[in-house]
Amino acid sequence: MSDHILRLDDVHTDIGQYQILHGISLNVPEGGVHVLLGRNGAGKTTTLRTIMGLWRARAGAITFHHHDISNLHTSDIARLGIAYVPENMGIFGGLTVAENMRLATHSDRFDAGRLDRIYDLFPAMKTFWDRPAWALSGGQKQMLAISRAIIEKRDLILIDEPTKGLAPAIIEAMIAAFREIAQDTTILLVEQNFHFASSLGDSVAVIDDGRISHHGDMADLVADADLQNRLLSLSMNA
Amino acid sequence: MNKQISSLFEKAGGVYALPVILMVIALPLVGSFPTWVTLTVAGLGMGMMIFLMASGLSLVFGLMDVLNFGHSAFISFGAFIAASVLSVLAVWVGADNWVLNLLALTLAIGAAMLFGLVAGWAFEAVIVRPVYSDHLRQILITIGALIVADQLVLVIWGGIPISVPKPAFLQGSFFIGDISIEIYRSFAFVVGVVVFGLLYLVLNRTRLGLLIRAGVENREMVEALGFRIGRLFVLVFVVGSALAAMGGAMWGGYQGLISGELGSQVMILVFIVVIIGGLGSIEGSLLGALLVGLLGNYVAFIFPKLSLASNMLLMMVILLWRPYGLKPAIKR
Amino acid sequence: MTDLASNPPASRVTTGRVIVWTLAALIGLTLMFAPFLFTDVRSQQVAARICVFIVLAASYDLLIGYTGIVSFAHTMFFGLGAYGAAIALKAMGGGWAAIALGGAGGIAAAIVLAFLIGVLSLRVKAIFFAMVTLAAASVMMVLASQFSGLTGGEDGIVYTTPDLFKPATRLLVDADGGVIKLFGVSLNGKIAAYYFVFLISLALFWFLLRIVRSPLGTVLEAIRENEMRAEALGYRVVAYRTAVFIIAAIVAALAGLLWAVWLKYTGPDSVLSFDIMIDILLMVVIGGMGTMYGAVIGVALMSLAQYYLKDIMEVAASATANVPVLPQMLNPDRWLLWLGILFILLVYFFPAGIAGTLMKKGGQK
Numbered sequence: 001m002s003d004h005i006l007r008l009d010d011v012h013t014d015i016g017q018y019q020i021l022h023g024i025s026l027n028v029p030e031g032g033v034h035v036l037l038g039r040n041g042a043g044k045t046t047t048l049r050t051i052m053g054l055w056r057a058r059a060g061a062i063t064f065h066h067h068d069i070s071n072l073h074t075s076d077i078a079r080l081g082i083a084y085v086p087e088n089m090g091i092f093g094g095l096t097v098a099e100n101m102r103l104a105t106h107s108d109r110f111d112a113g114r115l116d117r118i119y120d121l122f123p124a125m126k127t128f129w130d131r132p133a134w135a136l137s138g139g140q141k142q143m144l145a146i147s148r149a150i151i152e153k154r155d156l157i158l159i160d161e162p163t164k165g166l167a168p169a170i171i172e173a174m175i176a177a178f179r180e181i182a183q184d185t186t187i188l189l190v191e192q193n194f195h196f197a198s199s200l201g202d203s204v205a206v207i208d209d210g211r212i213s214h215h216g217d218m219a220d221l222v223a224d225a226d227l228q229n230r231l232l233s234l235s236m237n238a
Numbered sequence: 239m240n241k242q243i244s245s246l247f248e249k250a251g252g253v254y255a256l257p258v259i260l261m262v263i264a265l266p267l268v269g270s271f272p273t274w275v276t277l278t279v280a281g282l283g284m285g286m287m288i289f290l291m292a293s294g295l296s297l298v299f300g301l302m303d304v305l306n307f308g309h310s311a312f313i314s315f316g317a318f319i320a321a322s323v324l325s326v327l328a329v330w331v332g333a334d335n336w337v338l339n340l341l342a343l344t345l346a347i348g349a350a351m352l353f354g355l356v357a358g359w360a361f362e363a364v365i366v367r368p369v370y371s372d373h374l375r376q377i378l379i380t381i382g383a384l385i386v387a388d389q390l391v392l393v394i395w396g397g398i399p400i401s402v403p404k405p406a407f408l409q410g411s412f413f414i415g416d417i418s419i420e421i422y423r424s425f426a427f428v429v430g431v432v433v434f435g436l437l438y439l440v441l442n443r444t445r446l447g448l449l450i451r452a453g454v455e456n457r458e459m460v461e462a463l464g465f466r467i468g469r470l471f472v473l474v475f476v477v478g479s480a481l482a483a484m485g486g487a488m489w490g491g492y493q494g495l496i497s498g499e500l501g502s503q504v505m506i507l508v509f510i511v512v513i514i515g516g517l518g519s520i521e522g523s524l525l526g527a528l529l530v531g532l533l534g535n536y537v538a539f540i541f542p543k544l545s546l547a548s549n550m551l552l553m554m555v556i557l558l559w560r561p562y563g564l565k566p567a568i569k570r
Numbered sequence: 571m572t573d574l575a576s577n578p579p580a581s582r583v584t585t586g587r588v589i590v591w592t593l594a595a596l597i598g599l600t601l602m603f604a605p606f607l608f609t610d611v612r613s614q615q616v617a618a619r620i621c622v623f624i625v626l627a628a629s630y631d632l633l634i635g636y637t638g639i640v641s642f643a644h645t646m647f648f649g650l651g652a653y654g655a656a657i658a659l660k661a662m663g664g665g666w667a668a669i670a671l672g673g674a675g676g677i678a679a680a681i682v683l684a685f686l687i688g689v690l691s692l693r694v695k696a697i698f699f700a701m702v703t704l705a706a707a708s709v710m711m712v713l714a715s716q717f718s719g720l721t722g723g724e725d726g727i728v729y730t731t732p733d734l735f736k737p738a739t740r741l742l743v744d745a746d747g748g749v750i751k752l753f754g755v756s757l758n759g760k761i762a763a764y765y766f767v768f769l770i771s772l773a774l775f776w777f778l779l780r781i782v783r784s785p786l787g788t789v790l791e792a793i794r795e796n797e798m799r800a801e802a803l804g805y806r807v808v809a810y811r812t813a814v815f816i817i818a819a820i821v822a823a824l825a826g827l828l829w830a831v832w833l834k835y836t837g838p839d840s841v842l843s844f845d846i847m848i849d850i851l852l853m854v855v856i857g858g859m860g861t862m863y864g865a866v867i868g869v870a871l872m873s874l875a876q877y878y879l880k881d882i883m884e885v886a887a888s889a890t891a892n893v894p895v896l897p898q899m900l901n902p903d904r905w906l907l908w909l910g911i912l913f914i915l916l917v918y919f920f921p922a923g924i925a926g927t928l929m930k931k932g933g934q935k
Contacts, residue, residue: 016796052462078464090459092452094567103452104463108445148463305697368918377640377700378855378917385848385910393898393907502844506708509701543716550709553702557690 005030005156005186006051011060011070013043013050020046022210023060028156033178033187035197035218037232038207044190045087047207048158051188052084053077064156079106083149087160087190091141093134097125100133104148111152118147121177139170146177156186163193175199194232198222206231253564257528264536272417277535283423285531286430287492290485291504292511292523293437294478300454300518300567302471304366305373307380309482309508311387312358314501316350316483317490318395321402323349324491331403339405350487351480358479362472384502391498399497402490426488433481437520450474454518454567506546507534510553516563525564586928594863597870598772605764606753618764620873621771622829627853627865628778629821634851635860636782636790637814642847643687643703646710647819649842650683651676651826656727656836657720664730673827677820684819688812711842726837735763735831767828774821779862781817790814794860848906852913858923867924879905 006028013021021043028034036044049055051062053074062070069077078084083104092100102108119126122143128136133144142162149157163171171193178187178200191197197204201218214221214231221227247255261278268274295309323346324331330342365383369375408425411418441447449470453460457467489504490496507530515526530549537548556564597620600607604617630644654676655669662668683706691702714721721727733739739759751757781787793800793807801807830836849872857868880902887900899907920927 054458054462073466074458074461075464075466078462084462086459086462090456090462092455092459094455095448095452099448099452102445103448103460106464299697303697305700307700365914373697374634374638374640375917375921377697378851379914381848381851382910382914382917385906386914389904389907389910393895393901393904397903506705510705513698513701513705546712547709550705553705554686554690557702561690561693 003030004028005065006188007061007063008047008051009061009063011047011050011062012058013046013055014058015046015055020210021050021057024207024210024212026205026212026215028186028188029203031182031186032202033182033189033200035201035204036188036190036207037192037194037197037204040192042207043210044207045160046210048084048086048160048188048190051077051158052082081153081155083154083157085145085149085157085159085162087164089141089145091133091136091144094132096130096132097136097144098129100144101125101148101151104151106152114151118150121180122147139166142166142170142174143177146181150181150185154185156188157181158188158190160190161192162189163191163196171196194228253525256525256564257532260529260532260536264532267540268536272415273539275417276419277539278532279419279427280423281532281535282528283420283426283430283531284492284535285528286427286434287485287488288504288507288511288531289430289524289527290433290488291482292508292515292527293434293520294474294481295508296512296515296517296523297450297454297474297520298471298478299512301450301457301467301474302370303373304370304376304471304475305380306366306475307377307505308361308365308383308387309479310501310505311384311391312354312479312482312501313486313489313504313508314388314391314498315353315357316486317402317496317500318391318400319353319483320346320350320487321400321490321496322395324403324405328403331405334406336407339407343405343408347484347487350483354480354483355476358476359472361479362475366475388498388501391501395498397498399495401495402493404491404494408491422492426492429488433484434520434524441520446470446473451567507549510549512563514553514556514563516560516566518567519565522563522565522567584929584931586931590861590863590867590925590928594866597866601768604768605761606755609755614760614764616873616877618767618832619829620869621767622825622832623850623853623869623873624866625771625774625778625825625828626822627850627857627869628775628862629818629825630850631854631857631859631862631865632778632781632814632821633818634854635858635862635864636787636794637811638794639692639811639815640700641703641815641818642700642844643683643707643710644818644822644850645842645844645847646703646707647680647684647822648826648829648846649710649714649838650680651823652830652836652841653714653721653727653826654679654823655827655830656729659729659731659830660727664732666732669732669827669831673824676827677823680819680823681816684816685812688815689808692811692815693808707842707844707847711838711844714838714842722837724838726835726840728835731763731831731834733759735759735766763832767832770824770828774824775862775866778821782862786810786814852909854923855913856916856923858925858927858929859921861923861925861929864923864925871924875909876905879908883908 004027006026008024008026011021011024012019024043024047026047036047038044046055050057053069053072057070060070061068064077064080064082067080069080072080092103095103101110124140124143125147128140133141136144146159146162149159162174166174175196178189181187182200189197189200198218198221204214204216204218204221205212206214214227221231251258264277265271265274268277291309291313295306298304298306324342327342327345330338333339361383365379366376369379404422408422411420413419441451449460449465453467453470460467486501486504490500493500511523511526511530513526514529515522515524529552533548533552534545538545541548601617601621605614608614608617626644626648630641633639633641633644651673654674655672658668658672658675662671687699687702687706691698715723736759739762741757741759741762755761782790789800789805789810792803793805793810797807826841829841833840853868853872854865855868856871857866858864883900883902883905887897887902890896890900898904916923922930
């Protein structure tokens, strides 16, 4: 993993009059699952939204595949190959599952192989294909949100707290699905659930008060209980 | 509402049954069946004209949270432009030849819509775009634009009401037994149904429509999927303005005599319709428009003084029952 | 969104603020001595109108400037107060009891309507509010013209006011029983009527100033700046907004009462018309939203413009009589066209209005 797919260099983001990110620097290697951990309000979601261009960085640079994307329009960032699964999942409830998926394609056509793969990962998508999305359960909505992100080839997927509010059994299924997805895509995952994060993550960065306070291999963090306590005492809920 | 009634209500078609329920209630109150048919057709025709004007406003609001008070300017200009074209083509309009009549009418409505397209595009770029996401300034600026547009109508067409020639083939009424039905309103109804059908097809059967419906629900997510919502919005705005101009043109013909206040007067009904129907859905606008049209006509017959107040009351009741309107687009 | 109508903390004294205060004070002083400064009938009429409209515009500013919600029903409340007084004065004759009773009735109606509209439309989306108030106001206008038995319809109501306000009333008499003149002005009932309007307007304006400087005003500003955050801090935004809407409605109704007493006439054109609503909106925005003093400046400026801009346009229109289109655009009746354009430019470039823009400028003193 010599190459970095995404680099954040001293990124500052303000929301209204509040400073949220005070200089985030982060390298996301190509391939694998990379986790952002941190307390509520530490700036995790803001980091993802800033990458997507949904909020503008006041200062700093964001590069994707060595292209500066910090001034691009959100839709252009998406078209460079970044998929975003927001915390609220961003499902279009008034549309059917199929329509939600169609919107996520840029060609308006489905790749049969990718669709089969999604059906394998999440059989519910096939069952409910023509149902309106508002009728799905919370877990199914999350599956739909993730399916949308992988219906076409994307180099990087940003996922914000996919386990929030999900039952433990579904979380286990998600872990399996994410492992599968990570085989050909890089995932940047924001999580509060340490069990979920630690069983998936290759590397981990911890955000505290708008800054990266720790960066390293997930395995090291899992092995070091002291470090966990120090970094995550407030966010552990595994 | 108690559970049995509400499940019965849903089985009967839910909110879509409301116009029918209203018609049924009105029958004994109106008393005479032929009168009731006349009023119902008149109400449906009026409703469809209001629908033309309301649908664009509702979609524009749904997609971008833009409340455009200037919308009524397109209604006024549509009416006046169509009236001018009809006056110029007076010979065709009055000819005893429905082809020439229709041609004149098509040209008049076409001119109004063309104006709506062009002016809508300019209006969006100059007036609305600089103040996205700032509701207060948006309302203020669109009101400023409305003031200017209304004054321009007076500058161009003068302060005296002008009469709108009605194409010969749309004049008068036809009779079924002793039931009299106004031709113009039936025509307006048919035009409205066709436009609704087209809008419905575009929204539900095309990718563009899919994008618009998705954008109404969550525009940020549409952008995050890789689409420029801004361009989509310009399109919806322009089409909405053209429809408003079309509605204004039809409304002018129905009134026969139009003055500078036409836009602002109709706009009240349009707002009531959009609020009743729920923002962001054309089905809601249709439902609201039919209810307002029907109720307005029934009440005008039964208690003439309360016609407009009845629609206000309808709005209050519906807001109490469903604060977001009858059929709002699902938000987030 | 936040730069609109937001000012430096009230405690800071800047040259800009001093200018605004001075302007407001000058206008106030002019109004205070208006009967002695301008003795013709038209000027007194303008002065009284400015007094009433300052109250009306300031109460509207409480709504739009301090909560950020746009209402089109302000003339409706203005009209309720006026019609309440007018109907009672017509029915009971020109006594103080009629004013009190009619005013109370009008205010009660204003409170009920404001409560209903606020509760129904504010809880959903503030933007609904603009539409609902517009619809309500136009329905009120139609009702006023249709229930002519009570309201006089389009013609309105003419009535008498308390004897004190009759021009023949002598406030002070000299030894011979003639009315005493002060600086050449007879101290008659007309003067009493003017000072009735002026003093109550002053009191109402002072009351509004107190409100925006009270803890309530602070909460309102917090809500305006960041609704979500205010909600998160536990403020019940809808309740506050409804309360402000009701307060503004009461003050508007009182202004209507004053106007009805001064004019001795109430009709749709004098209190309910949509043109008045547009006037108020222009006055507040041009003067400067969220400043209260902006309302004073806006009203004075607009009222003067209404009288003098028309004169200038008259001249310009006749000077360009041979040019096509231009004369129509310069017709004095089209003065709103130019005001509308000015208004759009102002909202673009100086959304804080005259007072707001001035207050932001200038160093500290």
